[in-house]
């Protein structure tokens with residue numbers, strides 16, 4: 001890449017090269033773009049053709065960044081609430097005034113109820129490494145930071161399962177991302193097939209994988225296999241689509257294992273030398289022959305056999321797993337089964353297979369390490385840690401469902417103050433039964449909210465609002481997979497300022513210096529990033545800016561070379577030193593050591609009587625190009641493309657219930673209801689409906705009880721609280737039941 005990140009143009013404008021990070025956008029994809037700025041205004045965004053991964057391609061979300069950053073409703077100054085909460089009465093204040101109020105309150109709660117009475121909620125994050133952990137542990141000093149998604153059902157389970165089973169970071173498919181010459185790299189092998197399991201990367205661009213890379217692979221000859229209840233764009237171009245019943249994935253994965261093992265299609269050498277528990281797994285999968293699995297999953301038996309044979313005979317054929325693995329109370333077993341398929345078919349850590357990173361590195365490691373700055377007796381008070389050891393071993397947060405219980409009951413102690421770090425979670429993004437959260441959170445005595453726009457969450461609970469910048473307005477580092485598989489690191493370069501916004505790390509430093517100066521020796525974000533980069537990479541933040549993107553070297557077959565274990569011995573960094581097909585850790589936590597299928601809590605097989613009343617299987621939350629969870633609803637271009645919340649219904653089912661294209665429809669079940677617009681499509685199974693998530697209406701009344709219409713289309717009111725797996729992970733966001741009927745607009 002050109003060694004210059006900022007260029008002045010003849011017309012008085014300048015151009016800044018940068019890498020993207022939400023908002024708008026996704027988690028750490030780090031797309032390369034050029035920001036054209038004049039007179040303090042962002043004029044235009046274009047893709048950076050020199051960026052080795054994204055090569056000039058951008059989504060509509062980043063292309064509409066000028067509308068976002070200069071939007072009249074952006075909150076760009078600190079504010080304090082005047083009047084009652086939810087009255088929509090706010091007053092601009094200075095940062096010093098905001099800090100004075102906040103510091104006084106934190107000290108008051110610390111003295112009267114202990115630091116643990118404060119809880120920090122984190123959402124999608126505004127910088128590459130989710131600064132709500134250090135904000136809680138190191139700046140404020142509370143052990144309670146909470147990601148409120150029931151069963152921690154996003155990304156955390158996949159990372160934890162990989163750590164337990166492989167002792168590694170995030171297993172990403174090999175798309176030649178580590179190499180500047182990409183697919184031409186000597187030693188890189190093109191995957192013959194890629195399995196997309198519960199994932200639509202074109203729209204989701206997840207964490208360390210730019211979705212369009214699949215198009216790159218397909219152009220070169222890779223074939224797709226899609227496992228999904230919906231037939232999305234990629235599935236229409238796939239060789240196989242396994243359109244399964246939502247929530248039945250684990251049975252399908254075990255059925256594939258049944259064929260691969262019984263037909264002896266596995267990699268014998270890998271199984272013998274690098275796995276633990278193969279015989280036990282072999283015995284377990286006998287319970288899942290293709291004909292039974294076909295009945296459970298609705299996938300034709302022959303397709304299961306065909307795909308299993310492809311996985312067993314075509315190498316490399318990596319599996320890319322998606323959110324559907326996490327949003328499933330049976331998802332730990334699904335993850336275990338998928339990693340087992342990848343391992344026994346010889347796809348781990350080989351060219352074109354699945355790459356493995358360390359469980360944490362650089363900024364990702366730092367955000368966990370700051371917890372050691374807290375005294376043990378305080379750390380032990382973390383909500384839900386004792387009750388859910390599997391989850392609390394891997395995740396440094398509270399247990400989300402337990403946190404709601406604590407808010408409701410005051411047990412084991414009362415929570416009194418909340419801090420919402422870019423988390424709009426009463427909108428249907430991450431909380432199950434947000435109506436319960438809403439009532440429980442109302443009891444907090446003081447709340448701080450950080451965000452870019454006013455949201456229903458901020459309006460309902462906020463006493464102080466702190467404005468966040470977009471990635472275009474601050475310096476930072478984007479590291480893919482949060483350091484768990486750093487395919488590259490990119491520089492986020494500040495191009496201009498809007499108002500008085502402060503980035504997550506700036507807020508951590510400023511508050512930290514006031515409350516715990518011993519933890520915060522840095523004066524600027526740049527100093528902080530220098531200290532993060534130099535020890536491991538030997539480069540400064542400025543060096544990274546000039547490089548644009550840093551691609552670390554990748555070594556295949558690390559398990560043979562002693563590069564995965566801390567003791568330097570060959571093998572995997574697990575208790576047995578092997579890939580644990582039979583998990584020693586699961587057993588120690590009272591869970592079955594082998595994967596098994598468990599029916600969803602509600603569905604045609606587990607609750608047939610209820611299913612008569614609620615005859616659809618409900619799945620939620622598939623991604624759109626126009627939004628990232630609850631963001632962007634106020635951006636005109638994006639709203640024009642995607643104006644309403646939508647429920648997808650098969651035309652035959654719609655006809656049966658008198659529903660036509662564009663009708664407003666109520667989805668209802670035992671827990672709640674939501675209003676969405678019908679979209680009739682044959683791409684969904686007739687017994688399934690899919691509802692979009694994240695809806696609220698910034699154009700509507702902000703005041704309580706309306707809160708921008710947050711309860712109108714709130715699909716998460718249909719998802720029950722604490723219907724989670726035995727280890728504490730997974731919730732039924734993708735496998736519930738409901739009925740659907742027409743309603744007036």
Ligand code: SF4
Nearest residue numbers: 020025026031059062
């Ligand atoms: S994936 Fe799309 S929205 Fe996200 S950062 Fe990249 S271009 Fe922006």
